[in-house]
Amino acid sequence: MSEKKNQKEKLWGGRFKGEAASILERIGESISFDRKLYKEDLEGSRAHAKMLHKIGILSREELQKILNGLNTIESEIDSGEFVFRSELEDIHMHVEARLTELEGEVGKKLHTGRSRNDQVAQDVRLYIRNRILEVLDRLDSLRESLYLQAERNIDTIIPGYTHLQVAQPVRASHFLLAYFWMFTRDRDFFQFAASTNDELVLGSGAMAGVNYSNDREFLASELGVPRISPNSMDAVSGRDHLLQFLFAGTQCMIHASRLCEDLILYSSQEFGLVRLPDGLTTGSSIMPQKKNPDIAELIRGKAARTIGNLNHMAVLLKGLPLTYNRDLQEDKLALFDCVETLLISLEGLEEMIRELEFRPSRGERSLKEGFATATDLADFLVGEKGVPFRTAHELVGRLVSECGEKGETLFTISEQARSAISPFFTGKEYDRAVSLELSADKKNSFGGTAKARQIEQLKIASESLKTSSRTKE
The missing domain is CATH 1.10.40.30 (Fumarase/aspartase (C-terminal domain))
Structure with a gap:
C-alpha cells in the first residue's frame, strides 16, 4: 500500500480533506534541483518583505524578524545544516516553513501579495542574471588566453585547411583569433540574453495581478531590475529569456566543440601541430604509448547535451496554453544543466589553450608535403x-x-x-x-593572415578585451 500524506500539512492544503498519494509527492517535488535557487529566492523574499512593510502589511518589528530569519536560513543552507524534505516540494515552501519555525506566525505573512508563480519566475531571472556574469568572466578568460597565444605565435606558420585537406599557409595567430572572434560573438549574445532577462515579474501574482497596492517600482529598485513586466499573464508564463540563454549557451558550446575538434586533430600523431601538456591528457589502461585529449573530447560531448537542453525547452513550451502550467517546473532542469556544462567547459577549454604548444616543424612539413603554395x-x-x-x-x-x-x-x-x-x-x-612565409604575407587584405594584418587584428582584439573589462566595471 502506498504511503499517504495529509494534504493539510501542505502550505496549499487548506482546500483538501483527503490524503495525498505518495506518487503525487514524488512526481511533484522539485527541491532536489531547485534548491540551487536558494540565494535568489532569499533575495526576492527580502525585497518583497521590505515592500510589504512599505505598503503597511508588515510592521517595522515584523520586517526585522523576517529579515533576521531569512539571514539565518541562508547561513544554514550555506553551511550545509539546513534540512531539505521532499514533502515541502520546492525551495519556496522550504524557506517559508523554516521561517515560520524560526520566527513564528509572522513567517506566514511573507507570502502576502505573492504567488509561487511570480516568485519562481523572478527567482529564475535573478539566477540567470547572476550566472551570465559568471559565464562572461569565463569567456573573457578564454578570450584572453586565445589572445596571448596568438601574440606568442604570430610567426608560427601552420596549414590552413579546407575539406580537411592542406589548403594554404596561415599564421597560428590567425587560427587562434578566428576562435577569439567566435567567443566574442558569444559574449555579445549572452549580453543580449541578459537584456531580455532583466525584467521584474514579481508582483504579477498567480496570473492576474494581486489584490494589494503593491509597489513594483520599489521592488524593481531593490532588486536592481531596470524594467517592469507590463502584463501579468505573460510575466508568469513567459520563458523567452530562458530560451535566449539556452540559445546563447548552445552557440557557445558549438564553438567550443569546433575548437576541441581542431585540438583533437592537431594533437594527433598524423597532424602533430600542437602538443597538450600531460596534466590535461590521459593514458590508456592497455596501451602505454597513448596520450588522449580527454578534456577536448568531453567538451565536444557536452555540446550535445547543451543542444539537447535547448530542444528540451523549445518542445516544453511549444504547446502550453496561458498562463502558468506545472510543466514549467521542468524548465529549470535544462537551465541548470546548461549553466554547469558551460562553466566547466569554458574552464577546461581555457586551460588547454593556455597550456598548448605549437610545433612549427610539423606545420612546415605538412605545408610542404601538401603543396600549400x-x-x-x-x-x-x-x-x-x-x-x-x-x-x-x-x-x-x-x-x-x-x-x-x-x-x-x-x-x-x-x-x-x-x-x-x-x-x-x-x-x-x-x-x-x-615560400611559406611570403605566401602568408601576400594575404594582406583586411582580416588576412599577413603579419601586418595580424598585428592589426591583435590590436582590435586587445581593444575588445579592454572594452569587456570596462563593461564589467
Whole structure:
C-alpha cells in the first residue's frame, strides 16, 4: 500500500480533506534541483518583505524578524545544516516553513501579495542574471588566453585547411583569433540574453495581478531590475529569456566543440601541430604509448547535451496554453544543466589553450608535403610572367604531379625537373614564389593572415578585451 500524506500539512492544503498519494509527492517535488535557487529566492523574499512593510502589511518589528530569519536560513543552507524534505516540494515552501519555525506566525505573512508563480519566475531571472556574469568572466578568460597565444605565435606558420585537406599557409595567430572572434560573438549574445532577462515579474501574482497596492517600482529598485513586466499573464508564463540563454549557451558550446575538434586533430600523431601538456591528457589502461585529449573530447560531448537542453525547452513550451502550467517546473532542469556544462567547459577549454604548444616543424612539413603554395606559384606566373591563368594552372598542376611521382615537394624537386616543365620554374624567383612565409604575407587584405594584418587584428582584439573589462566595471 502506498504511503499517504495529509494534504493539510501542505502550505496549499487548506482546500483538501483527503490524503495525498505518495506518487503525487514524488512526481511533484522539485527541491532536489531547485534548491540551487536558494540565494535568489532569499533575495526576492527580502525585497518583497521590505515592500510589504512599505505598503503597511508588515510592521517595522515584523520586517526585522523576517529579515533576521531569512539571514539565518541562508547561513544554514550555506553551511550545509539546513534540512531539505521532499514533502515541502520546492525551495519556496522550504524557506517559508523554516521561517515560520524560526520566527513564528509572522513567517506566514511573507507570502502576502505573492504567488509561487511570480516568485519562481523572478527567482529564475535573478539566477540567470547572476550566472551570465559568471559565464562572461569565463569567456573573457578564454578570450584572453586565445589572445596571448596568438601574440606568442604570430610567426608560427601552420596549414590552413579546407575539406580537411592542406589548403594554404596561415599564421597560428590567425587560427587562434578566428576562435577569439567566435567567443566574442558569444559574449555579445549572452549580453543580449541578459537584456531580455532583466525584467521584474514579481508582483504579477498567480496570473492576474494581486489584490494589494503593491509597489513594483520599489521592488524593481531593490532588486536592481531596470524594467517592469507590463502584463501579468505573460510575466508568469513567459520563458523567452530562458530560451535566449539556452540559445546563447548552445552557440557557445558549438564553438567550443569546433575548437576541441581542431585540438583533437592537431594533437594527433598524423597532424602533430600542437602538443597538450600531460596534466590535461590521459593514458590508456592497455596501451602505454597513448596520450588522449580527454578534456577536448568531453567538451565536444557536452555540446550535445547543451543542444539537447535547448530542444528540451523549445518542445516544453511549444504547446502550453496561458498562463502558468506545472510543466514549467521542468524548465529549470535544462537551465541548470546548461549553466554547469558551460562553466566547466569554458574552464577546461581555457586551460588547454593556455597550456598548448605549437610545433612549427610539423606545420612546415605538412605545408610542404601538401603543396600549400601551389596557388602562389600559379599567381607568380600570371602576375609577374604574364602567363594566362589557365595555362599557369596547368603548368603548376604538371609540376605537382611530377613531384608526386618522384616523392618530392615543390621545395626539393630539382631545378632541372622544374625547368623541363617551364623555364620560369628556376632561380630565386621560384624560391620566393613557393615560400611559406611570403605566401602568408601576400594575404594582406583586411582580416588576412599577413603579419601586418595580424598585428592589426591583435590590436582590435586587445581593444575588445579592454572594452569587456570596462563593461564589467
